[in-house]
């Protein structure tokens with residue numbers, strides 16, 4: 411069994427790409443990753459996507475994207491796990507390389523949400539909920555987050571304003587990321603004036619849906635040393651599931667899949683939470699940021715928001731999160747989000763994060779959730795260039 | 805139209821029919837044939853009383869397609885008196901302020917309709933529970 415390393419990364423701007431289709435978004439990210447890896451040698455392609463079949467009437471993305479990315483003929487499939495599709499696709503690529511059956515695998519996460527607008531997009535996104543027992547009652551993704559947030563505030567005596575620091579941090583980091591959708595800083599005082607989407611969730615609590623694509627190339631670690639000056643090692647890859655519906659959970663305020671996948675990943679990597687230098691978590695809603703920090707062992711139950719309040723989630727804090735803006739400010743291109751997280755963590759570990767750089771980051775974690783945590787995918791990456799100081803190309 | 809998709813759920817939607825576990829007695833809604841608590845088979849049907857209290861709630865201002873006509877509306881997690889949580893809309897609230905812990909009871913209402921000619925889907929919603937003394941006085 412060989413170890414797995416990342417040798418190439420690429421991504422598009424996140425935002426409204428009115429002139430660009432699913433296939434072209436995918437190609438731009440793939441092209442960037444191939445350039446970065448200085449190779450065209452890819453044996454398999456895993457496409458993470460949630461809604462192309464519904465919003466663009468385009469399924470069968472594996473073959474389509476392979477064709478338009480100049481990879482015609484390679485093994486290619488789509489991986490779907492709601493907005494954890496990108497993380498799940500990454501997981502498949504790692505499994506493939508680790509098994510030895512695939513030498514070099516490409517992951518591309520892509521989402522094109524602006525082919526539809528308004529209530530149509532809200533309805534399609536809500537297909538990630540339980541159709542027979544949640545969606546039929548008019549629940550939305552934001553509504554599910556709101557049910558969590560209301561109960562959290564009730565049980566732990568938390569105020570609406572207490573969530574503001576998550577969004578202020580995300581926007582502050584997004585302002586430094588040229589690919590982010592939102593590059594404006596948020597003032598905490600304005601939080602209370604934001605339009606309400608699903609009470610108590612306001613626009614300032616939720617990430618904007620957006621178009622985007624990101625790509626990652628992985629291969630076995632030994633080969634990676636010869637191919638890339640700064641290969642980033644994938645030291646853990648896990649995926650766990652929980653009930654989709656909140657009403658089926660034993661403990662509504664505990665993200666069991668997030669906890670299970672994080673615990674297993676940290677044990678695989680042989681690290682503890684305090685070893686993590688940068689954490690790209692799934693802040694589709696501020697409440698999910700708080701609950702993820704708790705599930706992954708960075709804060710006791712009911713106290714995830716303390717880390718935001720106390721400035722611990724900033725670049726200089728004990729657990730920097732959303733370092734490129736997170737879903738909140740970089741934007742949430744659903745099935746692509748999990749791959750953006752991987753690309754961003756790799757940039758941090760290579761020391762190539764520009765103004766978003768967390769100084770000296772050596773170990774990074776990415777956790778991608780499907781809706782309110784029905785799926786949780788955790789990857790832990792490690793900078794390991796020690797043997798590569800004399801890298802001289804292929 | 806998807807008539808069969810809704811038809812097969814009619815006893816759940818109209819009467820809150822779930823299941824009970826032979827081994828540990830836990831009640832399940834929605835029915836899933838396997839006990840969530842002890843994983844034993846749980847196929848015996850059980851009709852819930854329809855009484856419970858609000859566990860959490862949200863008022864939705866940005867509805868999905870098909871629900872625009874009644875937005876804003878309030879969706880709640882209801883803790884049924886037998887134990888399980890269920891997701892449903894609140895109705896008949898008049899001027900009452902929704903709060904966590906509020907006693908509610910199940911009623912049957914229209915969940916959604918698909919245009920003038922389309923199918924209408926009925927099912928459970930919850931309203932403030934009518935206190936027992938008011939019922940006996942009426």
Ligand SMILES: [Zn+2]
Pocket residue numbers: 825826827828829830839840841842843844
């Ligand atoms: Zn049981």
